[in-house]
Amino acid sequence: MNFFERYLSFWVLICIVLGIALGQWFPVVFQAIGSLELARINLPVGLLIWVMIIPMLVKVDFGSLHQVRRHVRGIGVTLLVNWLVKPFSMALLAWLFIRHWFAPWLPADQIDSYVAGLILLAAAPCTAMVFVWSRLTGGDPLFTLSQVALNDTIMVFAFAPIVGLLLGLSSLSVPWDTLIASVVLYIVIPVILAQIWRRSLLRQGAQAFEAAMERIGPWSIGALLSTLVLLFAFQGEAIIRQPMVIALLAVPILIQVVFNAALAYGLCRRLGESHEVACPSALIGASNFFELAVAAAISLFGFQSGAALATVVGVLIEVPVMLWVVRVVNRTRGWYLAR
DSSP states (O other), X not given: OOHHHHTHHHHHHHHHHHHHHHHHHOHHHHHXXXXXXXTTEEHHHHHHHHHHHHHHHXXXXXXGGGGGGGGHHHHHHHHHIIIIIHHHHHHHHIIIIIIIISGGGSOGGGHHHHHHHHHHHHSSBOOXXXXXXXXXXXXXXXXXHHHHXXXXXXXXXXHHHHHHHHHHHTTOXXXXXHHHHHHIIIIIHHHHHHHHHHHHHHTTOHHHHHHHHHHHHHHXXXXXXXXXHHHHHHHHHHHHHOTHHHHHHHHHXXXXXXXXXXXXXHHHHHHTOOHHHHHHHHHHHHXXXXXXXXXXXXXXXXXTSHHHHHHHHHHHHHHHHHHHHHHHHXXXXXXXXXX
């Protein structure tokens, strides 16, 4: 884990402050940036998302998919938590907390948008950051690689239908054209470009590939932080007026992260999987592909929407919570093995 990844929550906080300040000082500039759209997709953000996602996807070897049969039970747990439990449980939590329990303290005109943002956050499992979490827990690298490749393959086909279904069940209108365009722009095309780049680098040798990964690694974090500056420049006034909204949105996200991690970890233990498999299974079950969620929320609902804000709250709290989950699975190794 490099310097920026280890202190990502701190850098996110800096970007929040910087974005809010710049939005107040230069409103005309950011209004101009926000108007650069094509088919409701903001072009500067689209470019930043590509810079953010493609270096992560270059690390994914889809050729490792044949190795999933070595850990069928662990893969089964991962698929269950990521594609059945996580999105539907988040929709339930959003309905309970945002639509009902917290509704009196939230702006009524943004409640639907907050719900949509939380659904987007939970609809896609984490990709590249799982390699970081897995390494910190001594996870099986081949299992981690194979489950990320499998989840990314499923995500190409399942992300739009799941989001559309859950938005529909939540009585929200589904902008299918923009949703499908977001999947093509932020999943399909980056996957294709990343795999072409990966093959080109590997032809130069493993050492050249690793060196390239070291060089391009900071690009993803830099693009993420730049996106957050833009987002908070647009969200700044609302945040200044209603800081409690951030805290309230964090509650269902926190509950979901802890619940999914515990569920995946416990199921792996019950099914007799090794601790080296249970760790990445729990971590990928808990974490979200927040880069995709932020991009999709901006494309579907706009920079200034509650959906965009909800996904950014996920970025803000996920890293410290995931580091806590890492410590928990490391400290409970003895309990896990004493089954």
